[in-house]
Amino acid sequence: xxxxxxxxxxxxxxxxxxxxxQTRLEILRLLMESPKHVGELNxxxxxxxxxxxxxxxxxxxxxxxxxxxxxxxxxxQLAPPCTTADMKALDLGCCILSFD
Numbered sequence: 073x074x075x076x077x078x079x080x081x082x083x084x085x086x087x088x089x090x091x092x093x094q095t096r097l098e099i100l101r102l103l104m105e106s107p108k109h110v111g112e113l114n115x116x117x118x119x120x121x122x123x124x125x126x127x128x129x130x131x132x133x134x135x136x137x138x139x140x141x142x143x144x145x146x147x148x149q150l151a152p153p154c155t156t157a158d159m160k161a162l163d164l165g166c167c168i169l170s171f172d
Contacts, residue, residue, distance in 0.1 A: 084166035090134045091169070095119065096127050100136060100150070100162060101171050107149035109142065136162070 091097055095117065102108060102116055114124055128148060131137045138151045156163050161170040 080166060084164060087134060087136075087164045087166075090130055090136070091164075093127070095123075096131055099127060099131060103137060103148060103150045104155070104159060104162075104171065107147050109145045109147055111145075113148070 091100075098117060099113060102113055110121070110124060110128070114121070117124060128137065128139070132139060135151050136154050137148050139146045139148050150159075150162075154162050154164070156168065160172070161168045
């Protein structure tokens with residue numbers, strides 16, 4: 073096994089820790105289908121708004137999702153560097169995660 077540079081290992085560890093949460097994985101799976109507003113996400117997740125906002129903040133900080141203003145609402149989508157070309161898997165930089 074070839075050792076990864078320490079910065080890559082640190083990135084991988086951080087990203088895997090973020091994904092070690094069932095709700096965050098489900099958010100990413102939903103966003104792989106299409107960009108969504110918080111209300112659309114919560115239709116599937118049934119969380120308190122503050123808890124969903126917390127999970128989205130964590131995913132944004134780690135670079136998994138991006139948010140854009142859409143009138144009074146915020147639209148969330150996967151960040152381009154985190155998806156494979158076919159948009160069917162997440163590229164974590166150290167491994168590929170597929171929901172298939």
